Amino acid sequence: MTETARPDHDVVIVGAGFGGLGAAIEFKSLGFENIAILEREQDLGGTWHVNHYPGLAVDIASVTYSYSFEPNPYWSRLFAPGVELKRYAHHVADSYDLKRHMQFDTTVTRAEWDERERLWRVATADGATRTCRYLVTATGFLSQPHTPDFPGLDTFGGKIIHTTAWEDGHDFTGERAVIVGTGATAVQLIPEIARQAETLTVFQRTPIWVVPKVDFGIPAPVQKIFARVPITQRLARMVNTAALEALMVFGVLHFKQARIGNRGAELLARAHLRAQVRDRSTRAALTPTYDFGCKRPTFSNSYLRAFNDPHVSLQTSSIDRVEPGAIITTDGDRTEVDVLVLATGFDLWGTNFPAFDIVGRDGRDLGTWWRENRFQAYEGIAMPSFPNLLSLNSPYSYSGLSYFTTIEGQMTHIRRLFGELRQRQATTFEVTEEANAEFLARVTEKLQSSVFYNGDCSSARSYYFNQHGEAALLRPSSTLSTRREMDGFPLDDYRYR
Structure with a gap:
């Protein structure tokens, strides 16, 4: 590797919400320490930092809306208020030594793949550019607010x-x-x-x-039981x-x-x-x-x-x-x-996929490619012509009702992929066109049984549907099936260099 090909960072993760935290935890477990987590806000937590309106609370029971490997026995309620989710995000960042990797008030505007040097060039709003071997987008599904253009x-x-x-x-x-x-x-x-x-x-x-x-408050004695006998909280999580x-x-x-x-x-x-x-x-x-x-x-x-x-x-x-x-x-x-x-929600399909310009191999623009060739991502995480890019908030990636199901499935995928990358002593990966096309065909076929295509959704105006009328957000698999697939995808579905 030449000096010019030596990147500023091994990994750049865009976003310090729970998706970005999960990715950072996984990469650190793989031995990566030269990690930069770039966050446009002034603090970590993603949606639980941005949103702090009265009444804010999680709408999935907190025992499930959290990392399975980092349970919090001290939730005050079954559906915890937003301030506790923000506190939990800080706890996770402290527990896994992630804060030293974070750079706040840093808005990524563009990322472009350099084929000759085999690295990503990441530009930010302050005019700076940094390079990385691996780029992870963890900008969330609901991160680009929508403001209606009412006349007047x-x-x-x-x-x-x-x-x-x-x-x-x-x-x-x-x-x-x-x-x-x-x-x-x-x-x-x-x-x-x-x-x-x-x-x-x-x-x-x-x-x-x-x-x-x-919903109900969780009494202090129950919290103590969760803390002292962790299996009790795991059972509660399993039931929910x-x-x-x-x-x-x-x-x-x-x-x-x-x-x-x-x-x-x-x-x-x-x-x-x-x-x-x-x-x-x-x-x-x-x-x-x-x-x-x-x-x-x-x-x-x-x-x-x-x-x-x-x-x-x-x-x-x-x-x-x-x-x-x-x-x-x-x-x-x-x-x-x-x-x-x-309370007009977010612009999911217009500006959020992706949240900034991403240009891959041969000049392929991700946003343009998605809109002209259907929204798609192999296993909800990788796209052909985008080497060394892992997109956590992608079409067909959302599994189950708790976002943490999606995050942990993607962490499993990263672990398997990078294990093979090291086994082959390679530094570059890219999913094949064939594997991506097969995955898209499979999830599209499985979704034909869903309420989106068999029910009456004509008046829903749901963000599940993109501008092409496709329900391209949810992965049509159970949580267990998703985890098995993430941990057992064919390794030859990627090319390695």
């Missing part, structure tokens, strides 16, 4: 708050508040705003399926994981074969809605017209009840324009507003 939004005279840029301590008391959106974030936030605001108007484009949230697996596999992925499971979940959500909302017309407006699972459902015991309050109203007409002190709908309704809250 820039003329609004009140306060505008996007949920990803929350103003801590903002008091809605005496204010006429409007929130746009009824996704998972809004479900958590709406009851909190309703407790303070003089009036709250919720603008809904698409209703969401909501099921009861079986099994329930999530049943919901995902039978309710979503095998809709065609097990439609009764999907219908059972829908009936539960309908019963919950009927028990929570008194007004019949409001219930009808809050009832989705798409099948359960077409759009990610959520858990709540307070969201639906908020619409019983006389000062909370639901608006289902589309927004025509924004004026300095009001919102006007397409049917002419006018809503006076002091503070406008945008």
Whole structure:
């Protein structure tokens, strides 16, 4: 290796959320120490750093929404609040000595493969460029906020708050508040705003399926048992994981074969809605017209009840324009507003795949290639013509309902891949076109049994679907199958140099 081919870092990981932390843990276990973790925010934690709006909490039981190899026995609730997830991220970073590798306020703008030197050149917004042998993108699935382009939004005279840029301590008391959106974030936030605001108007484009949230505080004696007898927490994790697996596999992925499971979940959500909302017309407006699972459902015991309050109203007409002190709908309704809250989600398929420009071998641009040739990634992690690139947030990579299932599966893939790389005394890997095409064909075929293609998803407006109408996010396999495949993929599916 020449001096010019000696990179600044062995590994550059873009993103210091749980995906990036997991990748760093795996690479350190493989013996890599010259690692740089580049994070655009001021601290680690990913979505649990960016989001800190009132009511924020995990919507997967915390015993499952965490690394299986690094359990936390001290969750305060079954569904832990967001501040505890942020604290857990710091605990993990400290436990595995990751913080010394982190560089904050560092936004990656472009990465380009240098075929002659066989390394990546990574450019950042401050004008710097650094090189690395291996590049890992861990920018998350929901990292690029979407701000709607309502006509007149820039003329609004009140306060505008996007949920990803929350103003801590903002008091809605005496204010006429409007929130746009009824996704998972809004479900958590709406009851909190309703407790303070003089009036709250919720603008809904698409209703969401909501099921009861079986949440409770975890007593200190139970936490002590988890800490002293770890197998008890592993059993709790196993039970919860099994329930999530049943919901995902039978309710979503095998809709065609097990439609009764999907219908059972829908009936539960309908019963919950009927028990929570008194007004019949409001219930009808809050009832989705798409099948359960077409759009990610959520858990709540307070969201639906908020619409019983006389000062909370639901608006289902589309927004025509924004004026300095009001919102006007397409049917002419006018809503006076002091503070406008945008719970409008993220731009998943437009700007997040990928989150920055990535140019591989022979000048192949990843974003352009995905949009012109279908979204695809071998085993949800690698693409042909992109040597030494591991993309953790990729098409067909999300496995199960807990993101940690995806992370740990990808860590397993990295371990197997780099074991073979060392066995061959190679420094470069690249998945073959044939292996990538076979994987894409296989997952596409398996997804034909899912609710996405056998159910009625026409009105869901779900981020599961890309602009081509393909549900190219979820991997159509159970958690156990995914782990087996990640730990047993054919090694010859890659070329090594």
